[in-house]
Amino acid sequence: MSKLLSTMKHLYVVLVAFILVAPFAFIFYRAVTYRTYLGVEFTGLKFFYELTPQYWSSLLNSIIIGITVALLDFFLAFPVAYALARYRFPLKRIIGAIFVVPMFTPDVVAGIGLMGVYIRYYGLYGSWLGTILGLASTSYPIMLLPLFASLKTLDPDYENVAKTLGASPLRVFGSVLIPLLAPAIFSGFVLTFVWCINNYLLPLFLTGGAIDLLAVKLYSDVRWWGLLGRVAAEASILQLATFLAVLLYIKMAGKRLLVGLAI
């Protein structure tokens, strides 16, 4: 009985691990193979050489936007996380919920709304600034949650001691809070970066194709040329960039891997 249960358990874990990992792994496989009527043929890096220089410049654009948005997210999220974790004020729950709500807004809805105001009032349509500000609006709660979770477990005495010893608020922020919160800041940074470079829907609405971003290009290629090996190669490069960021994250976060990921 217990042997059967143990076998079932292992089968189940292997099944779930397969479900989670297979779609990602299969894209890599697709990028290095070619299917003919005679069978599957290994093509090596052939499809990667087919990528145009425009593709690489769009990868660079994506990375620049991702880093900028992650930085902006930090400055948007940190004060809120600090206020929610350290101070008390009425309606705190509702105010907290309001600050997290953009994360749950479907990208399509945020896209339509931002597109409307960008075109009619802000004049940001198709601009870099508009894309960065728009992406930050849906991604800063991803930074907020790990920061809040870490601040909550951090003893306020560290800050109080620093204050008592005469440190200015800026000094407390720079020399006490930032080093102590480094893992949370870093994990928030990686998550928002990953979220941004893979987001295709918001830039699709906000830029109208004026800025070359890899995720948008990938989306349209997947839609129209989905069966080509070149598209799989494109996807695997963006995926590789994402995985590298996550690997860094796992390395840095260590045991605190999943702190604050769930709301």
Add this chain to the structure above:
Amino acid sequence: MKNGRDYVEGLSLLLLLPTLCYLVLFWFVPVFNIFLMSFTEGDTYILGKTSIIGADNYKVIFSDYHETISNTVTYSFLAALIDLILGVPLAYLLVRKKIAMTTILRAALIFPYFGDIYVSYGLWNMFLPGGLFDPLYSLMGLSYKNFLYNPQAVILGFAVFTLPFMVLYTSSAISQIDTSYEEVSMTLGYPPLLTFLRVIVPLSISGIIAGFIACFGWNLGGFLIPLLLGGVESSNVMTVKIVELSLRIHNYGLAAALSILLLIITLISSYLTFRITKALE
């Protein structure tokens, strides 16, 4: 702290203010804008010569798009149900470290943050001829059309996409349960499976429900999954229709009305998650 009464600490408002301004400009104003747009005709609002047609867009939605709405809700709900069945045992095994590969599986929980592009593209390629299931197709005399381009494919895609969220929410609830509960239950003669079903599940039920609702909410926003896996026949869900109506047909009024409906459903589900998990407290 001083006493149990709520009081405002001055600095807290100062800290919230910049982000609040940003939130108003880039979330509340756009959402209110969608609301206004939903009462205008076609692309007139975007072009700046607004022509108001009242609630006509909503009438069109409830007469012509009720199938779209019910499809969206059904697919998301069924996918969340699959997540529930697959995810809860995994969360338990992960938290109690009863299996190998814990690190890999925990790292895999970040996958939803990658967006739905890889899950949909990967699954699509796996099911197409030349994918992983070729031997299965020839063995059972099926074709890929039995698996792709139908509602089941969309539901499967959604389930794969949000499974990590289910595991995340549930594992944070399970990790708060003292191990002694399980030990007592085992000592008193309950087999492990019954212990899981009758001790762990009831004790972590709030996390499980929160995970279920969160998965449902995330599924509602999935776009490329129904588009690729559902094909032409089964991609009749709200996100796909909104993109089609706005970017392709330029009927922004109708798209806005549909967006408002989608937003309301998502907000209700995220509010429930928020209430149940007691987040940010």
